[in-house]
Each structure stands twice: as C-alpha cells, then as structure tokens.
C-alpha cells in the first residue's frame with residue numbers, strides 16, 4: 001500500500017510504499033537531502049519540517065500522525081523547539097499516510113554555494129572525494145566475508161555504490177584494526193567513486209580539502225569544506241623559491257647551472273605548501289591528516305619545478321612541457337603532508353608558460369560562456385592575458401616581473417598587515433593619504449603607526465596618484481621642479497617621493513617611492529598593455545566590451561588607477577571589474593566540483609596561445625606603452641581625469 005508524499009519547495013511528489021522512511025522517499029523522488037551518515041540516525045543533518053493541515057492544491061490531508069512515532073535518536077539530535085515545530089529526521093520518520101514535507105535550506109543536498117570571492121560564483125558541490133558513513137554487521141564464524149568486500153557490500157547496499165575497485169595499500173594495512181576498534185562503524189573516503197583512500201573510525205561529517213595557487217611570487221592556500229563548499233580559512237606566503245630567482249626564467253636557469261638546483265627548488269615549494277597546510281589546519285582545529293583532497297594551480301614552470309620535472313625544455317623553443325593534461329598524483333609521492341593516500345590534482349596546462357593558473361582564471365571567469373568580448377588580465381610575476389568570447393579565445397603571457405606583487409620595489413611587501421594598500425595624493429599640496437592593511441580607515445596623525453611597506457594594490461595606486469598629481473611626468477620621470485618636501489633627491493642623486501614619514505611607520509624610517517620603483521612598474525604595465533593590444537587586434541576588435549582584472553593582491557586593485565597608468569586599454573570603467581585572486585578562486589572551484597575539472601580540460605584545449613613578445617614590432621609598441629598612460633593611444637573613458645593633471 002502506498003501514500004502520497006510531496007516535498008517542498010521542489011514540489012516533487014509521488015506514491016511511496018508504506019514503511020519507507022522520508023530519506024528513502026526523497027531518494028526515490030529525486031529530492032536531495034543532506035545525509036552525511038547515510039541514514040544511520042547519527043548525524044542529525046536530514047532535518048525536515050512536516051506541514052500539517054488540508055492542502056487543497058495538492059488534495060491531501062497531512063498530519064504528524066501520518067508518520068511513525070518520534071525516535072530517541074531524534075530527541076537527541078533535534079532542539080526542543082524544533083520538536084515542537086514538527087521537525088523530524090527524514091531517516092527516522094516512516095511514511096504511514098499522506099504527507100507534505102518541507103526541506104529547509106540547510107538540509108538540501110548538493111547545495112548551491114556562493115563562494116566568497118571577488119564575484120559571486122554559484123556552483124553545485126560535487127567534489128572528487130566524498131565521505132560515506134557505514135555500519136557493518138561484524139564478521140562471524142558463519143560469515144567470514146573479508147573486510148574489503150564487507151565495506152563494498154555496505155556501500156552498495158546503503159548508497160548504491162557499485163564501482164569501487166581499488167583500496168590504497170596503506171588503508172588495507174590498517175583496515176582490520178580500524179574497523180574493529182570502531183565497532184564496525186566507519187566513514188569511508190572515496191576518490192572519484194572508485195578508490196578507497198581513507199577509512200576513519202565513526203562518523204566524519206566534514207571532508208576537507210585545500211586549493212593552492214602556486215604563484216611565482218605569492219602562494220595562496222584556501223581550506224574548503226568538501227560537503228558544504230565553505231572556505232573558512234585562507235593563508236598566503238611568499239614563494240620560498242624566490243631565493244633562487246625572482247622570475248621563472250631565472251629559476252629555470254638556476255636548475256641548469258646547479259646540479260641539485262631542481263631538487264632544492266622542488267623541496268622549497270613543497271616545504272612551503274606543507275607549512276601552509278600546517279598553519280591552515282591548526283587555525284581550523286584540524287590536522288593535516290584530515291585533508292583528503294588538494295588542487296594545485298600554477299604556471300608551467302611552477303608545475304615542473306614543484307613536480308621536480310626538468311624545466312629546461314619549457315624554457316627554450318619549442319617550449320613543450322612534459323605533460324599538459326590535468327593529472328593526479330599521490331600526496332605521499334610528492335612529499336605533501338596531507339592524508340598520505342590522497343591525491344593532489346594539477347589542473348591542465350595551456351601552452352608555453354601559460355599554465356594551470358590561467359586555466360583556473362578561465363574556469364572562474366568563464367569568458368567561454370560570454371557573447372561580449374572579454375579581456376581577462378591576471379597580474380602576477382608572469383602576467384597572463386586572455387581575450388575573446390564563446391566563439392574564440394586567445395591567450396598570451398608576458399614577463400611583468402614581481403613589482404606589482406610588491407617585490408623588487410624599495411619598500412614593497414606582500415599583502416599582509418602593515419602593508420599600504422590604498423593611496424590618494426592631493427594634486428595641489430602633493431600630500432598623500434594612505435590606508436594600511438589591519439587598520440579600518442585611512443591613516444590619521446595620532447593613529448598607531450602600523451605602515452611597514454607597500455603591497456601590489458598600493459603600488460598601483462601610488463604610481464597612478466603620483467601621475468595624477470603631476471609628481472611624475474608622462475615619461476615616468478619624477479618632476480624635480482615641484483617644490484614639496486615630499487619630493488627629494490637621494491644620496492645617489494636619484495629622485496624619490498616620500499609616502500610616509502618615519503614617525504608614521506612601524507619600521508622607524510620613511511617609506512618612499514623611488515624613480516627605480518616607477519621604472520619597474522612602467523615595465524610591468526607596458527608588458528601587460530602590449531599583450532592585451534596584440535590579442536585584441538588578433539581577434540579583429542578595437543577595444544574590449546569588458547575587462548576583468550585579477551591577481552593575488554590583498555585587496556582589489558583600483559581599476560581607475562590601473563587605467564590611469566595605462567596598464568589596461570580604454571573601456572567604460574563600469575565594465576571593468578577587479579576580482580581579486582581569480583586563479584585561487586578557480587582552484588577552489590576545481591576542488592569542489594568535478595564539472596569544473598572537466599571544463600578546465602576543455603577550455604585548456606579551446607584557447608589558442610599567441611606568442612606576442614616575438615612579434616617584429618614588439619619593441620616600438622612596448623616603448624610607446626611605457627608612457628603614462630600611453631604615448632599615443634587615447635583613453636576617452638578617463639579623459640576627464642587626465643584633463644585635470646597639473647601641467
């Protein structure tokens with residue numbers, strides 16, 4: 001005998017056999033309800049609310065009495081108020097009559113999560129590793145089924161999992177002890193539905209993973225809950241390989257000149273990743289063993305250097321990497337200290353130096369789903385640029401150097417507390433205002449002096465503001481004729497601008513912007529501008545419809561400053577968006593979603609790489625782009641700002 005069961009808000013309905021519980025009914029009707037314990041009545045996550053009354057629209061009378069009586073487990077898991085308000089655990093409540101069930105937001109499975117990133121990105125959580133809780137019948141003299149088959153049978157019976165073929169060796173070694181000491185109640189972590197990579201005692205509700213953007217200068221790591229999609233902790237550090245070279249080419253050269261260079265650099269970055277894992281897990285109250293999946297992205301040189309693959313062929317024509325496809329390696333083979341049986345996934349590489357970091361930006365920004373012509377600029381030590389839309393995408397990379405990430409700048413630093421992140425300069429008095437990471441507002445005399453240096457977003461701001469205030473000329477030279485104590489000559493005869501005086505800093509000395517800093521930024525911004533210019537021309541366009549500015553900055557860079565200094569071509573400022581670390585966001589998406597990993601494989605082959613630095617007219621174009629904002633190109637969108645620059 002069957003009864004009508006209706007689930008809201010999905011509206012799914014059907015006839016369900018009497019005696020089935022609401023979790024089974026939901027599965028039959030295609031309604032996804034959170035059930036980390038798989039219906040074993042121990043997680044308390046499958047809460048539903050029973051609607052009572054006669055529902056004319058559906059033609060049913062729904063009553064609490066249409067379900068089996070409340071069980072002891074429900075009294076433990078549900079609040080008193082919830083029990084009074086007709087809440088039940090779906091796996092405990094058996095259908096005995098017609099019923100209308102409301103599934104509250106927090107109980108809906110495969111949740112759509114909004115990632116907390118530069119822009120709202122909604123995805124369905126569908127990770128490579130999932131946890132399954134099972135309770136097994138203990139082995140007896142009459143049932144001597146082996147432990148592995150017993151686990152497989154329980155997984156098939158409870159979750160319908162039929163494709164488990166492998167169990168990792170270290171898991172087997174500990175299996176008999178683990179399941180017996182857990183009284184045959186365990187959580188099984190399964191990779192891609194086919195391999196058991198961990199068996200833990202009891203119920204482990206939350207599976208955790210870490211996504212890491214391995215930049216040449218900055219390494220950013222994000223802890224993610226593989227069930228809910230939340231990302232509660234992030235940490236970053238300078239890439240420890242920087243000791244061996246500021247940019248990828250000098251690091252490749254180091255491996256060629258030193259016999260143990262490759263090994264040293266691989267060990268340095270793996271050591272850095274392990275310290276990020278340690279710091280993140282400590283902050284979250286976890287252990288590195290709790291991390292059961294990891295995604296890494298980085299440019300092609302970072303990929304080879306981390307994996308200890310000789311990068312010399314990446315650094316010379318025809319620039320062929322060892323492998324381009326997305327790939328999984330065991331964490332233990334790489335020396336990465338997470339659950340040792342887990343895999344570490346590298347997203348696919350595009351071409352040349354354009355690696356998985358750019359693919360990661362693409363799956364975050366999805367220009368391949370747009371009709372409008374989108375220019376995506378990922379600012380890093382190696383700048384990566386993509387232009388196009390769903391019909392065709394071109395990409396290129398350019399050597400920007402680490403200036404825009406705060407390295408090779410007199411007072412540059414990474415985006416950390418104490419870094420100046422925003423700057424304004426009064427065009428009349430040339431007096432600056434600055435905002436430091438760790439302080440809520442712009443610095444005022446009398447505030448605690450926290451400033452230690454300038455991070456990437458601060459460098460872009462201060463150079464643009466110096467230009468707007470007439471402190472630097474179109475050529476980039478600091479104007480010596482200005483009568484201001486802020487503009488002075490150093491002992492070596494070079495000019496500098498004083499951004500903060502010693503008493504306003506925590507380092508006890510003036511923080512300045514030197515003529516050398518301005519030059520380093522000019523080289524970087526000219527490289528980005530030229531790269532974008534070639535791609536736009538190649539696509540037969542004059543300008544982009546929209547621009548996305550990404551980069552591992554502490555805060556979002558000021559898009560007006562980026563355009564004023566000529567880092568990006570002209571575009572309506574309303575259509576320019578600074579999105580923060582899109583490569584990190586893409587890595588998180590790939591950690592949480594197998595669909596995104598598949599998209600990464602497709603887009604890595606769809607985008608066409610263009611080598612722009614070898615174009616015959618590159619040098620003259622580059623020279624023109626060195627000027628602020630450009631020697632000959634016009635910027636109608638910001639002309640009103642350029643018109644106000646003191647002559």
Ligand code: FES
Nearest residue numbers: 039043044046091
């Ligand atoms: Fe875990 Fe119901 S599914 S308590």
